[in-house]
Amino acid sequence: MCYLALRKFEGLPRPEKKRLIDMLCEAGVLWLQFTGGEPTIDRDFLSAYTYAYERGMLLEILTNGSRLHREDVLDTLTRLPPHKLTVSLYGASEEAADSLTRTRGSFRRVMKGLDAVRAVKIPIEVTIIITTHNEHEVDAMRNLAHKYTDRVNEFGSISPTYDGQPDPLAAQSTRFLGGDTVFQGCPAGHTFFHVDPFGLATMCKVGRENPVNLMEAGVAGLLGLPAISDAQMLRTGGCSGCKLSGTCRVCRPLAKAYQTAKAPLENYCQHGKGVPA
Ligand code: SF4
Incomplete structure (x- = not known):
């Protein structure tokens, strides 16, 4: 999981x-x-x-x-x-x-x-x-x-792996998925960030596009993270033009992981929950 x-x-x-x-x-x-x-x-x-x-x-x-x-x-x-x-x-x-x-x-x-x-x-x-x-x-x-x-x-919000592999979804209990709160934005990449075991800095654990190699770039490399983060938060890909994004419960990087994993829509997306557009 x-x-x-x-x-x-x-x-x-x-x-x-x-x-x-x-x-x-x-x-x-x-x-x-x-x-x-x-x-x-x-x-x-x-x-x-x-x-x-x-x-x-x-x-x-x-x-x-x-x-x-x-x-x-x-x-x-x-x-x-x-x-x-x-x-x-x-x-x-x-x-x-x-x-x-x-x-x-x-x-x-x-x-x-x-x-x-x-x-x-x-x-x-x-x-x-x-x-x-x-x-x-x-x-x-x-x-x-x-x-x-x-x-x-x-x-209970067991998600796919951050790169969209569906394996953890088998352990997902649909009765305890959580996600009752509307996503209100997130300061990832602005006021906090994630670093992996190789010193690769990303906006968070899930949004790992365009990592900054701190061991090569040094602290100055962090200055690029806000823009990298903002780009990942755009409702692109499967969320492009979504009229329900204002009531969405998941951030874009997490939605992308669910979409890549081909998870059932009802487990994460308002379109799967009968919410009128
Ligand atoms: S409601 Fe579904 S399609 Fe719309 S932004 Fe959220 S995850 Fe994407």
Whole structure:
């Protein structure tokens, strides 16, 4: 159900990661979110986290919780507390969670991680990821999450991969798709941006056209991002001339991913929801 098509173990070597973090500081980045795949399995995660912390950024980690029980992780997060630690919950039972992650033992590991961070009093937020694998136990997931924190979110908007591969849609629970709010615009590429493991900067995780190679262009390369972002937000392609775009629930890059994946219109587009034009 991941929005990434490939999650290869690859990226910049450690010194280049530090150079990238220096560049982000130079660019005035105040808040940095580590995400993945799963960020904590990267062998440089703790050193990159520590370095970014020492450079004074507010740090957020999005994790599946599978490594939170490890001593080195717990030690670092206790000494250098994250601004926010968000753990994804994929089920309330081994059966549901392990079938979704396709990893035997994943549920046991996240439980171990949640217990470990609670024991050392690291505050967390839990995001319940709702899919066809676990929609039957949503209430149990809510109860489980609330045992660890009051800050519980729910997420059911499983999208295609950012490059439009449809595979994650098989896990999409149509009862929990969300998307009730009209899209009001987004400052991606203007006030925040995304950087991949190679230092390629894009407007966000989804809109990845015309990436800027920060390792070659340096911080100045970011000056081109607003225009790259604006171009991706135009209702072009399958959305060209749409009379319902004023009530659309998805941004253009996400609509494009759905369209490329040939997802059912009713799952994302107002034209599939019987909204009169
Ligand atoms: S309503 Fe559908 S066609 Fe119109 S802008 Fe949104 S996704 Fe595109």
